[in-house]
Amino acid sequence: MEYTQLGKSELKVSQIGFGCMSLGTDLETGRGIIERAIELGINYFDTADLYDKGLNEEILGTILKDKRDKIVLATKVGNQWRADGSGWDWNPRKEYIIKTSEESLRRLKTDYIDLYQLHGGTIDDNIDETIEAFEILKQQGKIRYYGISSIRPNVIREYAQRSQIVSVMMQYSLLDRRPEESCLDFLLQKNISVVTRGSIAQGLLTGKPPKMYLNYDEEEVDTIAKAVRFVGGEKRSQAQTALHYVLQQQAVASAVVGIRTIVQLQDAAGTPSTPLLTKAEINFLREAIKQNYYEQHR
Template identity: 60%
Template sequence: MHYKVLGKSDLKVSTTSFGCKSLPATNPEESIQLLQQAFTNGINYFDTADLYDKGENEKLVGQAFRENRHQVIIATKVGNQWRTDGSGWDWNPRKEYILKAVEGSLQRLQTDYLDLYQLHGGTLDDPIDETIETFELLKQQGKIRNYGISSIRPNVIREYIKRSNIVSVMMQYSLLDRRPEETVLDLLQENQIGVVTRGSLAQGLLAGKPPKTYLGYSEQEVKKVIEAIQNLVTDNLSMADVAVQYVLHHPAVASTVLGIRTQTQLQEALYIPNAEALSNNNLNFLQQSLHPLLYEQHR
């Protein structure tokens, strides 16, 4: 397993990390065993959110690591408030709500601090300074060690770069979503803010699932990317290896979050960091297989 420091923080995170969202709560013992096995084999960064399964996901993570809490890096998220009738959630980045929500996350995770607390979205209409003030207060109180945002919106990311002490941004990034390459990745690198990626296998399309339309790409365009990846597959390099190694090639990227719910997915995630890095020629070959999309909104 390889590790990188996340931005300006003191968090040294595994370059592939465990996305906990898809863990089934119906079989908690199996899910907890999978989390523990990941840690034993070198994954130290676990990503969850209070939104996932109405907090049950955080409970699984808390149970898995209550005996070795200080050896793992737990990242969770805040900002989506469940309605009292359970029908859905509303966006709430206000101070009062965050201060209440963090207590719930700490309790469910069976810990007295969070390594990384992330705003789970964000818009320019938010009370951004109030949100930042709240995260800074939680740092002073020792309830969080660092904070970041989970966002794909360049205009929101720029505001947090200017106005806050975020150490990370979580964003979607893959060969089928290269929008961050236009400006955001380099900007974050310049400001020593780490990137944690999600969606790097594009719903499994870059790991063997049949092609279909994705974002602004047609099924035929997606097929061209898949074929380009397949051209680089060897006995020691799977499609998933190629897809994730592409994402990890940018120096701003510290870790890629992979959704893991089975033993097979875990074993693949454990192997990826040890796969051979892509050469510049291969990177160029992949990039030339399809034109990159650009952000149309929130620029």
């Protein structure tokens, strides 16, 4: 496994991160796959208070409580479940973030969170109030660093310019190259790392039957999937090729992968040990379908 420094922080995160949303609710199944992930060198585990109404954090905390010094623990805040459980509402207010951080710490069975992330954000939020909440938690030692999880360029710019965020989690893949236009170079200049999600595009880049995805039709999705398979050849799996594409962007520190099985885990974790994409391979993949761009929140 290879490790990358996360922005201006002292955290070194594995290039393949473990996206815990797909972990499930069975403790022992989760324990087996997470312990194997650590054996394979994965140290970055990403969850959120939203997942399974906090149960995901609780299971993760139980599994990792005796391994705390070996891992980088990241969670998210900002989505508040309604009292009747029917859904959630956006709440980036200082009081809510500070209160909810205590609940996450309790469920995660830890005294501190390595990376606390705002789970969304709009340009109409009181951004300074949200930043103040994270700064208070940092001063109190309850979080080490903070970042945001957002695909909105206008929101990303505001936090990059007004706060001490060390990372931005965003969807980025060969089927979603929107960050290449407006975010990656900007964040690199700011020394703010990108953590990617959705980099195998719901499995569409790894062999799942093609379907519409964002602005791409079924035929276009099939075309890029075939290109990924061709480029991988016998050197890499399709997932490894897709992950290399995002990891070879200088701004990207880690690709967080939703992992459900040991087979998926071993495939993803093996990515850094497979050959890098050549410039010719990267260009071939980029030319397979037209690039998409952000149309909103610019």
